[in-house]
Amino acid sequence: MAGAGGPLSRSGLRGRETELAELRAVIGSVARTGSGALVLVRGEAGIGKTTLVTEAVAGAAAEGFSVGLGKADELHHLVPLSSLATCMLHGDRPLLSGDALVDLARRHDQRIRLVERLAEVIEERAGGTPVLLALDDVQWADPLSRFALKQLPRRLRTSPVLWLLSERRGTDGPAARIVAAALDELPVHTLSLGPLSGAAIGRLAGDVLGGCVDARVRGLLEGAGGNPFLAVEMLAGLRSAEGSGEPVPKGLVVGVRGRLNSLHPDTLRFLQRGAVLGRGFAFQDAAALCGRPPVELIPALEEAVRAGLLDDDGDQLVFRHDLLRQAVYVDVPPSARKALHREAAARLVAGGHRPIDVVSHVLRGARPGDEEAVALLRRAADDVLPVTPGLAADLVTRALELVPAARPSWFAAGEHAIVCLTRAGRGREALSTGDRLLACRPPVEVSGRLHAALGGALWNLVLADELRRRTEAALAVGGAAPEVGARLAALRALAMSRAHDLGPARAAGEEALRAAVAIGDREARVQALFALGETALNAGENTLARERFSALCAVDPAYVPEEIVAHQHVDDFETGERLLSKAAEAGGMREAMLLWAQGRQHLELGRLDDAEADFVTMERLEDAVQAHVQQVNGRVIRSRIALLRGDREAAREHLAEARGRLAAKPNPGNTAAVRFLEAVHAEADGDVRLAVDRIRRVQEEGPFLRWRLLRTWVGSAVRMALRGADRELAEDLAAQAEAHAERNPSVPTATGLAVRARGLVLDDPALLERSVALLRRSPRPLVRAAARADLGRALLAAGRRPEAVAALTRARAAFAASGAHAVAARLQRELRGAGAGSQRAASGRPVQGWEALTASEKKVARLVAEGHSNRTAAEVLVVSPHTVNTHLTSAFRKLSVNSRVQLANLVRALPGD
Template structure:
């Protein structure tokens, strides 16, 4: 940046950024990465490009002090602590620990979901710009969310700009870099010689002498180095103008490094200004005047002269309602001028001042980490209040501070567990349990211990410890009930259904404590579901919801209960109610920011849509969230659903991509732990013409005690097809034992018995009783085959026609083709049909749902507006829009409208 404030050089790079800003004005989002060495001008380039834009710019920066505090760059950039809108207040309450989302829930993940929703909401009002500077210092949650934003920019008018140095080369940064195409990355290198000459002339205020040019050459084309070099010469009075008009210097040697040049320049600042700047350096790259006043012990009025001098010297600059160091390296130079012991003491004093001023937990923790604080009383008092929030949001920070103070072992164990250190968490919990803790801590420590031992594959040890704890004399009924619930959950996890039921029932008899009662009822729900008693499960679910009510401590359980309620309603063929509940839970999970429950709600919705024939929406649900944010079992189920649909639609390439996506996650949960993935793998073998291998996939799953009921009808069908009547008969008997638990199993029993006995009447009855289109079509197809076997061509033709009609509604091209081949082989003529080859690209390739959404995009509706009109989730709409963009070969919503106009005029 020259003396008048103009950017020197970087014309091509500035033009590229300006082009993306112009595209943003038309509603076209973009993700951009600006890379380069320290001081090369990355931030200055972006600030210059953004200076003239009318759109709001949200700017956050990573720094080494905040690396252990998740999402700090985005929280600062979105001004979460200072804005008053509802979404930011929700985030602030989570940060303060005022909103709870249940044991074991990751608060940082919940906050990330809120930030994502906040950006989507801001972009409904118009285009916006989000800059995350110094990404190399950002925590993994920030980098992960930036990766999601890089994919989201096709959906919303957001220009995301990430700025980072080439090192350190962390794995998550490499992954983010791969997300952004090379064409959308800007790599800054040294300034050209002519640009160096221009900048040097501007900075020096005249034509530089040969000596000054040689001195400037030592800056190696780095504009910050050159700026600091000339600034230090000027402030030190070591620049003068010769009689010939050249700007000369008395200095012969360039400072050995950029850091040295900055330090030399800072040395000429007045002492009182330097002191204020060093205090500011404790707070980070950007900071509020209020925090500076609190930490420095001065009033705002007293600070103003030093701040103005620092601004005039080019050290500080304005950043919205904050102040910021013009470059992070300047802050680092100020910070490192102080001895380590002095820095630690200043951080301690800063933390104490912020605590006394009631500053947010994250801002205090930022000072606590590098401070020399141990078990001082004010620290212990602050941690008593702040530790629960830190454990949820920043467990690594909580571990560090709790170890220093040697307090709250149950919170330390919980934080270690959340950090992915279950073995160490178990050691801490075990040690604390040996100290005869009070009942409330006893229960919490056993909860953590049970989690740790279950994760280590030692659930029986956890159960043994719980049984011993239940023998503790004088245990209050409420705490005994909670231990009983933990024991019931442990037994259920071990498959001991009867023991789990007995313990949960005993817990209900012990107390009216809402936590114990609600969780005990949920155990009974799971027990009922495992026994196939759906009506009984539904009754327990409804009781659990009444008990949970609006208790914030039971938010997570309430979401889980409602998701299971949707699943149970589906098991009872009450699909309209099931889909409504799943949709409500998806919205509630989005509102609370519970990503775990959101992925489960969407997975439940996908399964329901698969069963009811809403296949386009089911595919969108699978893609609405990336696999890396889902539980492994959810990934397996989701991609099993998608693969199943794609095979039926005669798209094996896409189907196998879904199976490949699920494969690494299947290794984590056990290949056959998810019935839907097992069914999809079986379908893959069947599609390849190998029914024996297809049956083997399902038989192996049955042997592994997977959710076997869902696989039984296809196992019977394939067993009959390959002549394995023993397997077919055994599976049919299993289905027939479930007929009293749900209408779906009555229809399934008719289907399986009809297949085994080749009874067309039973098969038609099965088709008539089922609410599931794919099952209905299979039953009609089997009935037609049975009619062919008896020579009843007329009835066979009618059954084939009914099966074909359902397959056509599902766009199940593979099934339609197979059915046509069976009819030809049986000598049964089909009604004449016009064959249409399905397009894979362009407008003709859009499904009816995609065409409807594309039309609404053309009208100018946002994803949320489209979602409200079509009763969908905004994320589902977003996925449909992504599919539309890919099929049309365009890059933004604006392009969809342009292509629609061109198509209409053509």
């Protein structure tokens, strides 16, 4: 730290020897082990956090680390990635150039993709040298940087990357959430800096004063309370006072005021304007806020630097400490501060700064009715919406508060707020905002736009009936612009896709599509095609659904996950695989939904291990962005996978999670899926009555779900009904399967399952044999295996033992090959009962060691051992880097290794490697 008379050599490290030694130990551990770690330094303002972090970074650089040191800024805490950028751009060998960072932020319009790209850059550097990334004052980090800091440490836990963060104690900062996200993934250390001892403060005084410290000085320093920054400021004031004969100032603000009073009025004015701009600011911006040409303020700048208040790095002026800036700032009267912030926003925008760069000033300086401020907030919201929708929603909501109610601009800002709130997943807020606007009886055209904007929120809130009521009312009133009318019609058709009678929904969707095409409105066309696709799925018309979703994806590629799933429904997994590969190569949007589609692809093709990894990764990504779309269904499938493998404990945990998530966000589809899973668990527990009750409730409570839920699981449902002696339910299920086959005559799985269901109801080996023959054309190995198992049991009951053994043997082998070891073991027991005891028993994988790894985990482990990054391994395997990370994390756990170096050594030591 530096006083008014110059730098103080290592003064901030007085009394911090223990903490510095601990930091050095962590730095050495990261370099030695090749695995990541996170350190959080906490303490009050001025306690020495910055100096300690700076010293640690310097030490790491001397040890060969590639280092990045940055600082979050209070007045830039809303600018996306501004905080982390200061780390990435730091030093002689920055991780990214300024141009590369701008390009990265421009091209990656989703948080997950942006963070993954940052991870790739850091991982690549860490492949050659350990990396230390330090961010000071993390309490002021912007939302996107906070998001990245929650993801990156655990994403890079297998690389030698040390994260060093400091946070001011007493603030409600993000550090606790960052630490919580990393806690179970990598070593986390917290250093809490307390007051310096009297002896340390005494040595600090000796550093400043250059000699012995007398009793008068020691008494003065007691007022610093062990805070080194306050002590240095008091000592600087003491040294200045000794030279001038003035009394010694007491306290920081008083001390700074004393120093300011000796400055020229131009210098004081310049410092105050700079304090309004922030801790760091451009000389020309402060000059503009002073209303003076920069050349006239050069003497003021020189005096402020001589006084030890500002540092000048050639690009920016920086208050030497946040506390100094705050001490200057609080001396500006509050009303003047507000006006200066507003003026700063206007001047900065006029000077070429982006709206988001000046938002902090707008929020501090705008007054009700400030239309220019409203426009700036809305422009800033549009800029950040793709990467930080929550921030966008906050900004445009604030803009709405600034406009007097019922003005045209109030309704425009309100519509904007509804869109942003919906994108941010805050549907209830969007709905209440819309209702507040509509209560003011806006013009008919405006009312139509508001109802159209509310459509997404109502749909996401699973309020289909309310969506239909509102859109029909708005259409009945009329007066909306053509494109708004087309959007309302499409939303009405979407709402009708949840009705019992889907004929009107189909007609409404077709009419809405024709209107959208006629007027050329893309949004209406997308909504109409989505409505038609949903209607076809709910009607069980899978071929038509595929056509609709393919047309939709041609208009908006973001819907590629829906198109992939639609192809799966018609047994076209080849096209699904091609679309998944194309999306992986392109780094497509909606990555969580793509993982959902990929997980279903692997599941239906009998790749249980890969499906499990996909659903784990999908859930992690949805948790990261707080968009919980498929988590209930993901847990339902993972529970069924666990039952197939024989892991009853994991299966119950997944069921409990699915129930909990359903309770938090209920909807008919998820309710039916959980009810069916409860039936499967009840059957496994021997409670047939409960199983039958759950199946019946699924059938009764959601008629349209008949065509979406039990496509490939209908055989299991029929068997449960028969075991429970509920023949009526079994007949209903079989008829459902037959109706589905009639709707999809070209889909082998549908036709084969219909015959299988009827064969089970009639206990007819001939029908079951025919179902096996039909399902030979199905690409789904688990469906084929289940049909063979049913046939084997029927043949055994009919006394046709050799044929039964052959069918059961093939079924057992298929289940075992897919990893369904519990089912394979059950069939093995049935084979023994049939006298075929010579068959080798199916067994699962071990829990630890190389053989515990799945095939995909072994591929990833070998690629990483060869030196591949997550990105290049993903390119080789044609999957997303997120999936590679999931496989790698699992492999590390099973192999009990903590770094890529350890993994490489283990792989090289394997026999044959």
